[in-house]
Amino acid sequence: MNRISQIRILLLDDDTFMLKLLTKMLANLGYTEVITCDNGSDALKKLDQPDTCPDLILLDLNMPDMDGIEFVRYLVDRNYHGTLILVSGEDERMLRTAEKLVHAHKIPMPGYLHKPVDPDKLSEILQRWEAETLAQPLQTSKKNYSAAEIQAAINRKELVNYYQPKVSVATGEVIGVETLVRWHHPQDGLVMPERFIHTAEKNNLIDGLTRLVLKQAIAQAGKWHRDGLSLRVSINVTMENLASLDFQDMVFDLVNEHNLPPQKIVIEITESQVMGSDARAPLEILTRLRLKRFHLSIDDFGTGHSSLAQLRDIPFNELKIDQGFVHRAWTDDTLRAMYDASLAVGKQLGMDIVAEGVEDRNDWELLRQTGCDMAQGNFISYPLAADELPRWMAEWKIRVQAGL
Ligand code: C2E
Ligand code: MG
Numbered sequence: 001m002n003r004i005s006q007i008r009i010l011l012l013d014d015d016t017f018m019l020k021l022l023t024k025m026l027a028n029l030g031y032t033e034v035i036t037c038d039n040g041s042d043a044l045k046k047l048d049q050p051d052t053c054p055d056l057i058l059l060d061l062n063m064p065d066m067d068g069i070e071f072v073r074y075l076v077d078r079n080y081h082g083t084l085i086l087v088s089g090e091d092e093r094m095l096r097t098a099e100k101l102v103h104a105h106k107i108p109m110p111g112y113l114h115k116p117v118d119p120d121k122l123s124e125i126l127q128r129w130e131a132e133t134l135a136q137p138l139q140t141s142k143k144n145y146s147a148a149e150i151q152a153a154i155n156r157k158e159l160v161n162y163y164q165p166k167v168s169v170a171t172g173e174v175i176g177v178e179t180l181v182r183w184h185h186p187q188d189g190l191v192m193p194e195r196f197i198h199t200a201e202k203n204n205l206i207d208g209l210t211r212l213v214l215k216q217a218i219a220q221a222g223k224w225h226r227d228g229l230s231l232r233v234s235i236n237v238t239m240e241n242l243a244s245l246d247f248q249d250m251v252f253d254l255v256n257e258h259n260l261p262p263q264k265i266v267i268e269i270t271e272s273q274v275m276g277s278d279a280r281a282p283l284e285i286l287t288r289l290r291l292k293r294f295h296l297s298i299d300d301f302g303t304g305h306s307s308l309a310q311l312r313d314i315p316f317n318e319l320k321i322d323q324g325f326v327h328r329a330w331t332d333d334t335l336r337a338m339y340d341a342s343l344a345v346g347k348q349l350g351m352d353i354v355a356e357g358v359e360d361r362n363d364w365e366l367l368r369q370t371g372c373d374m375a376q377g378n379f380i381s382y383p384l385a386a387d388e389l390p391r392w393m394a395e396w397k398i399r400v401q402a403g404l
């Protein structure tokens with residue numbers, strides 16, 4: 001059975017000659033399921049249809065209407081699960097920067113191609129990709145759940161909060177935890193949020209989901225507070241949540257019910273979402289939350305497009321540098337530039353800076369040397385079930401005392 005012929009490839013390039021050429025090269029390598037598009041909007045339509053959604057996209061960076069970088073953002077919005085190869089006539093540096101951006105969005109990218117495309121290079125990248133990805137059966141890693149399944153999971157309260165610690169870089173003190181939702185699926189086991197948050201957002205289920213996450217998180221925060229653990233509890237919220245003005249009432253009611261000071265609750269919003277939508281209702285809600293002394297945090301900073309002015313207008317207390325610009329920034333100049341710039345912007349605006357994705361000692365050392373306020377990541381702790389936290393805190397204290 002030839003699996004290559006089952007792989008669906010989408011070519012997106014404004015140059016129709018290029019489309020023909022690449023189609024021919026792919027056919028020579030045995031890839032016959034190829035769809036071509038000469039503009040981004042057509043390609044997005046293909047992505048939205050299950051029978052034309054590709055396993056792999058070859059994407060031109062330079063296109064007149066929607067350029068390649070913008071197209072990547074739409075891929076992220078759609079929770080694209082396939083692979084991407086960039087093709088461009090731009091110089092090496094430009095391609096490498098674009099590759100970093102794609103990695104930051106967690107889209108697998110086995111390589112990039114310079115124009116004019118060398119057939120041997122194309123073949124080499126595809127072979128590497130096949131060896132890595134096609135070792136697993138096609139489709140299995142792609143399962144996205146339907147809106148009905150997610151609704152049922154919310155109703156049955158199968159969504160469970162995990163909590164990932166956030167610590168002070170200077171002192172090691174545990175400042176708080178970020179709430180990360182998981183689905184305890186009766187058949188599939190532990191399901192990560194990336195497999196259902198997007199569908200929940202698109203199908204008006206995110207309010208129900210967030211309500212459940214918030215209720216559990218604030219109840220847990222109240223319990224820790226009564227036990228003498230002074231932790232700030234962060235909760236991820238999407239722009240859809242901030243479209244209805246009763247959101248803040250729900251949050252106010254919950255903290256009152258659990259006798260919790262509002263400053264112990266941090267609302268995290270991702271940067272791309274903040275900048276992307278009509279910001280009036282969200283701005284009102286965010287400002288009111290801030291007036292009540294809740295903390296606001298801008299999440300995944302560095303992956304969206306924002307200006308200093310936009311950042312200034314929203315009263316954030318905290319900026320989280322995206323993990324794509326933290327891990328290995330100590331050894332990679334491009335990552336380091338993004339890390340430094342994010343840190344500088346945040347500091348200049350008086351925000352607390354949190355670096356996400358701190359995976360090893362080298363990452364931690366960079367934060368220490370550069371004066372980053374807080375760290376979060378697997379080096380410190382994986383996300384934990386609530387009852388694992390006290391034991392982890394005891395272990396962490398020993399690590400800090402021993403110099404980590
Ligand atoms: P996020 O808010 O940026 O959360 C950080 C993600 O990075 C988490 O993934 C966390 O497990 C992961 N992570 C932590 N440390 C490391 C590390 O050292 N290395 C690496 N590679 N990854 C690390 P997770 O739990 O899969 O969540 C993914 C995203 O799903 C979150 O990104 C957040 O945007 C969203 N999400 C999670 N829970 C909720 C929720 O309750 N509501 C909403 N709306 N979104 C949520
Ligand atoms: Mg977050």
Ligand code: MG
Nearest residue numbers: 299300320356
């Ligand atoms: Mg983040």
